[in-house]
Amino acid sequence: MNEATAGSVLVLNSGSSSIKFQLIHPESGESSATGLIERIGEPHGRIVYHHGGGVEERYVAIPDHRAGLTMAANIIAETGLDLRKAGIIAVGHRLVHGGDVFYKPTIIDDAVVQSISNLSSLAPLHNPANVIGIEVARAALPDIPHVGVFDTAFFHTLPAEAATYAIDRKVAKENGIRRYGFHGTSHQYVSARAAEFLGKDLNDLNQIVLHLGNGASASAIRGGRAIDTSMGLTPLEGLVMGTRCGDIDPGVVLHLHQSAGLSIEQIDDLLNRNSGVKGLAGVNDFRTLLTLVGEGDESAKLAYDVYIHRLRKYVGAYLVELGGVDVITFTAGVGENNPDVRRDSLAGLGRLGIVVDDERNSSTSTVARRISSDSSAVQVLVVPTDEELAIARAAAELVGGYATAQD
Template identity: 60%
Template sequence: MTDSVLVLNSGSSSVKYSVVQPMSGVTVADGIVERIGDDPEVPDHRAALDAVFAALAQDGHDLDELGLVAVGHRVVHGGPDLYRPTVIDDAIVQRLQQLSALAPLHNPPALLGIEVARQALPDLPHVAVFDTAFFHDLPPEAATYAIDRDVAHEWHIRRYGFHGTSHQFVSEQAARYLDVRLTSLRQIVLHLGNGASASAIVGGRPVETSMGLTPMEGLVMGTRSGDVDAGIVMYLWREAGMSVEDIETMLNRRSGVRGLGGEIDFRELHRRIDAGDADARLAYDVYIHRLRKYVGAYVAVLGAVDVITFTAGVGENDAVVRRDALTGLTAFGIEIDEHLNESPSRAARRISADGARTTVLVIPTDEELAIARACADVLGGAGSDG
């Protein structure tokens, strides 16, 4: 079989996996193992990886016959120094452990996945690919928080940005779809899934992004608040007697669309809105308002926009969100064609009106393919750690 890469995305309670051929872009197999720790058959990440191997075997994919050349691991936070695809050794694991405080909900489960995968597949190179990589070279005015500079320097506080693998992949696919040079485009990419982020990209290089030190900043998300006044944290700590851990959990897990409307699935949210549910309506309106605010801000940052692209679960599949996010922006050259927007197609496609100055696209993201290709690049000598 053609060389392939096993891509693992380890969360606290799930492991997503794909076997991808980097050269052809073919996904040989994929799936997810869920309820780690809750399901007695999957008590920990070691059992989850065994379940991955069992699922591959059940689908007729023997590990020895898959042609695996590497295992690629999605790692959310690489901190200030780790940003290129990086072959994992004990020293890298130690550095990632030190970064866990910057992404306490994401990096620890990724490290667990790395640990068990290195034990299970010791003869393969393991490569970390970082969500923060694409945004490593944000312009200083976009990356810098206006706080005491000595504190920021000592504690590595800056805007790192996340979902970078998706933003880079989708922006490159947009140029390919339009058959124009990537370096000629001013783009806004809207990655709208359970986690959501926006980016402004000029000539293939990001100049702004909505997430910051952590993946909590920016757009309203499924369970995360996005932008809030930092004073809320101090107020709740001082007046409500909430601990820092309680506040962090609330902002990450009990906020966003779920915190306002009690629902994370946008299909159900729409059904509840249609039934007259006021909480669902408010949750949706807040979500759209924040999204439109970022689109407007990025139009100002870019000066003009050649292409806006929707991607990820909500962005690719929810025509109502796409319509409401961009309605009324014809003065900026942004106009959606209603018929094209409502097409059930799952392929890359244009949904902007004929003659609109800004092209609006829907492009499926493929972070697994991007990770697999990053692994192939680094093993071919194209990169190392930062």
């Protein structure tokens, strides 16, 4: 057994076009190995693996998720780490959609894999990739328990008025139609970290968490429990995202099908993969978008303005729902690294007690920090998310109880 990795959890996040993996000790939070497989399906893929002995980086075509995971396993073995003898206590899988079936960490067996696959229509970009990650990992590590941690779990207890769509009740029930919400692991982790940072009791805080990455979502959290969130039945609803449109009149879908002649598959591809910032500006990387804005590109400027407009609408709605807010927290790739988005999304809200300090906001620090002014009644924070650590801890907790129950 490898003493450096004994007791660790291997966390696997098999996304739509990339796979992240990390070996984490759930108690200390220390990571002994991390890896990223990206640009899956593109001509020039990339695998980078950080470990105790250094960094391995390779550029190679990665045709699909299964091939990418196999390549990563080979690199890990080549650098001297035998995962089967590393003392790993569990493999934690980040899973996007649990439907009404899964709303807490779950030991994965064949039936669970099939159920996750059956839910793919609700998360077509993610659940199929999640299933491949599970299948490959279970085949490689068959004697280690595998645990699914679901993005939808934190929002399972949304109040009925927030979770319910105003359509025929029988149709909704028969087809599992409700607002599920996503990025729940991140929203739960970040809201708890925000309370810890402020030295406050989580139960005493009204919070808005803005998870802004290529996928983006907002949540309203009262006393540690979510009362609303921007994503819905699928991760398509809500904020403008990298390639997803967010909120849209359902009549647009009907119009595209009936009048424009687009098939359901074409509409799905349009709204999920070729809309949002990419649809408006032709790019979905925010760094590239802001470069184009700086160069005077009108399409990029419009895309940015639409993005900010939608974000401000949700902040305003959640301020009202919560009846006032104590802390607003930015997280994920754009939220943590883009001062323009943070500044513009909260600009002009001094009357509501929200004032961002320009100097603090411009800091390039990578740790949790306050970016509101001393005069701001509402605390505005940047808190790096750590979904992998949250998944590792959830998996370790479940496996401990599972092992006890098997004794």
